[in-house]
Amino acid sequence: MAHHHSSSQPAPKAPSNPYVQATIVFRDVLQMPIEGLSVQIKAGAGAQPAPAWITGPDSDTDSAATSGAAAAPGPASVAMAASGPNASMPPMVANDIQVTTDRDGYAATIHNAARNQPIDVLVKNRRGEYVWKATVIPKKDICAFTVNSPEYHLEATTKLTPKDEFEQDLNLPVLKQGEVMTIERLVREFGPYIGWSQKVTEQGKVKKDFPTRHKETATDEKTKKQKTTITIEHHYKIVDTGKPHTVTLNVLGSRLNYPKPETFTEAQFTDMATHLGVEVAAIKAIVQQESQGHPFLENGLPPILYERRHFFDLAVAKRDGKHGSRQNIKNKKPPTNPYPEHPDLCFKGPDNYGAGGLHQYEKLARAAALDFEIALKACSWGGFQILGEYYASCGCATVFEFVNTFLSGTDGQAKIFISFMKNVKPRAVAGLKEHDWEKVAASYNGASWRKQNPDYASNLGKYYDQYK
Incomplete structure (x- = not known):
């Protein structure tokens, strides 16, 4: 069918x-x-x-x-x-x-x-x-x-976790050759990296030698004896070890300022001594005592010392309406800490300075986040270690101008020192003229110098004799 x-x-x-x-x-x-x-x-x-x-x-x-x-x-x-021609679109x-x-x-x-x-x-x-x-x-x-994650990871203390690898950020700010730093730029652009370390892990590679030995036999024409010599050819190759290595980057090791000039010249010492009517050796003695003779660190920044008790007093004065003064507040109760969560930056009592040199800038950067102006006032600056709170007496309109003068070079530091000694420390000038080192210590380093720095006066005398 x-x-x-x-x-x-x-x-x-x-x-x-x-x-x-x-x-x-x-x-x-x-x-x-x-x-x-x-x-x-x-x-x-x-x-x-x-x-x-x-x-x-x-x-x-x-x-x-x-x-x-x-x-x-x-x-x-x-x-x-969509479920049909009449369906409404979100x-x-x-x-x-x-x-x-x-x-x-x-x-x-x-x-x-x-x-x-x-x-x-x-x-x-x-x-x-x-x-x-x-x-x-x-x-x-x-x-x-x-x-x-594009990286390999170490199994040592420098290990970067996969999470760390994705969070890597190598976009560091860079100072061009010859640029003079300003404190505003230092804190705002470089501040987040000061005291910060960035670890970068890469696959490990080494330059390895693959030597080749050659034995050569020759007959001595005079003795007719055979002599064997061995030569080695060296062949170098880049070999992937299969093991990663970690490089640590830190902005503290970078050049952060190009001051001009960077050291005190004999002409500058002579000029300062002439303005104050003292001997050059006396000026050199103060620089040696205050900064070991170095107005700038290796990275080009002036040495500083951050003082948390000064920050405390200045912050209390600002909060209570007493601007521009560190006068003790005569209340029955001691003033409360304006920043109690930062005792290492703001604290009434003895200073705990911590590591010196570059690490003081880490404190400054963190304190500037609390109050930029007060943080600058609470630091002593440069070859003469002059507190920022004296900026007005040194002929500067603001503490920012004061600090930027220190950053600019030793000409600026010398200019501020002359004004500081004339307007703030005339008793220290008299002590330098008289070679009365204890008078200089009491005026320049403070009334409690014997307790805080008992060798201050004797050091001045020793350095004066050294440079005389």
Whole structure:
């Protein structure tokens, strides 16, 4: 019996869903999860406005991210499709979300990411800035993207965790050759890096020697004896050791100022001595006692000493309306600390100076965040260690002008010293003329010099004799 044959047409292909599901996770080079990263996920350059992202965990895509394979499509991938010609479209926005990776390195699952539209992935660095790390483009109905840390990691105390690697930020401010620093720029641009160390881990490579030995035998023409000599050829190659190494960067080791001039000249010493009517050796003795003869540190900044008790007194005076004075407040109760959470920067009582040299600038930078002007006043500056609070008596309109004069070079330091001695320390000038070192100590170093620095006067005498 014959059968009736009818031509069958293939069913029309359903249009692609304009929305897909995208999961983003973070892994290190060993595919271990990176926990605790602050991540920003946003629509990439050229992406069209789209409905607000719907995010949340998804077990299928978690497993896909871990295994590196796409998971099977789930209902979440199609739930966002328009359900008919009359379906109302949600408002279009430029999507931007911020998340923190969990213990599995999971950042987020976007259930309605726009297909074929770029998504930028950024990670917050140690300065609090989000830095671009990757751009992903979801094309399949369900996508899993793994963002890998590009670095290897040490297993020693210098180890950088995968989280640290993503937070690396080497965009350090740089001072050009010959530039003179200002205190405003130093604190605002370089301040966040003072006392800060950045560790960078790289795959280890070494220059290794592969020597080749050659034995040569020759006959001596006179003795007719054979003589054997050995020569070695050296062949050097760069070899990947498979072990990373870490380099530590620190702005404290950088050149931060180019003062002009950088040392006191004999002409400057003579000029200061002439203005004050004292001997050159007496001026040199003070510089030696106050700064070991160095008006600038190796990085070009003048030496400073941050004094937290001065900051305390000045901050209390400012808070209580007594500007420009460190007069003790004659109240029955001692004044409360304006910044009790920073006892190392603001404290009534003996100073705890800590490490000297460059590390004093770390304190200054932190104190400047509390009160910039008072922080400068609470430091003694330069080769003569003059407190910033005396700026007005030294002929400066502001403490910022005072400090920038110190930064500019030894000409500026000498000018301020002359004004300081004439206007603030006339008794010290008299002591220098009379070679009365105890009088100089009491005036220049304070009434309690015997307790705080008992060798001050004898040192002045010793240095004077040395330079005389």
